[in-house]
Amino acid sequence: MTPSAGSYSISARPPAWSARSPEDQLFFRLRRRGDIVVLSVRGEADAYTLPLWRRQVREAAQTARTACGALIVDATTLDFLSLRTLAALAEDAAAYRREGVEICLVTTNLRIARLACSDARTARLAIRSTVVSALTAFELRRRPGHSAARPRTHRTP
Numbered sequence: 001m002t003p004s005a006g007s008y009s010i011s012a013r014p015p016a017w018s019a020r021s022p023e024d025q026l027f028f029r030l031r032r033r034g035d036i037v038v039l040s041v042r043g044e045a046d047a048y049t050l051p052l053w054r055r056q057v058r059e060a061a062q063t064a065r066t067a068c069g070a071l072i073v074d075a076t077t078l079d080f081l082s083l084r085t086l087a088a089l090a091e092d093a094a095a096y097r098r099e100g101v102e103i104c105l106v107t108t109n110l111r112i113a114r115l116a117c118s119d120a121r122t123a124r125l126a127i128r129s130t131v132v133s134a135l136t137a138f139e140l141r142r143r144p145g146h147s148a149a150r151p152r153t154h155r156t157p
Contacts, residue, residue, distance in 0.1 A: 023052065025043050025044050025046075025048065026041065026042075026044060026045060026053065027041070027042045028056045030063070033135060035064070035067040035068055035070075036072060036138055037060050037063050037070070037071045037072070038074055038131060039072070040077070041053075041073065041074065041078055042078065043078065044079050045078055045080065045081045045085040046080060046082045050082075050088060053085055053089075054092065058092060060073075061092065061096045064096075064101050065099055065100070068100070069138075070101060070104065070138045071101060071102070071103045071104070072103075072106055072135065073089060073104070073105050073106065075105060075106060075107045075112075076106060076107060076108050078109075081107070081109070083115065083119065086105075086112065087122055089105060090116075090122040091121070093125050094124065103125075104126040104128055104134045104138075105126065105127045105128075106128050106134050107129070108129055108130075112127075113127050113129075
């Protein structure tokens with residue numbers, strides 16, 4: 001049978017999109033600034049990539065804990081951040097806060113910041129608009145004369 005405009009072929013091979021892994025959708029880069037760890041994330045953080053997201057955040061938080069430091073999750077280049085992923089980050093931040101590691105999310109997306117403020121699961125997550133402001137906040141807390149208590153969370157307007 002010769003192919004015509006209305007014909008199609010069936011292949012035993014699945015389409016290319018189904019062979020994609022979470023690692024094809026979400027990319028991480030780990031950097032150190034003294035004892036502060038910066039985890040930069042690029043791509044789409046959704047239900048499909050959530051296990052990878054949590055694994056990478058936990059590994060970065062362990063690195064920060066070993067250095068007696070803090071973790072900054074730089075999401076400024078994310079194309080998408082789901083509420084579930086944001087909630088997972090807040091859960092991990094609460095757990096690591098009890099172990100002495102502060103976690104801060106950096107995003108320039110006002111919708112994410114507003115959503116985090118309005119959802120009870122994410123309201124305690126520290127959010128900054130730049131990596132520099134997050135680094136500065138962590139450094140200021142370490143200076144003599146500053147309260148050891150957790151500072152008020154700065155929110156992007």
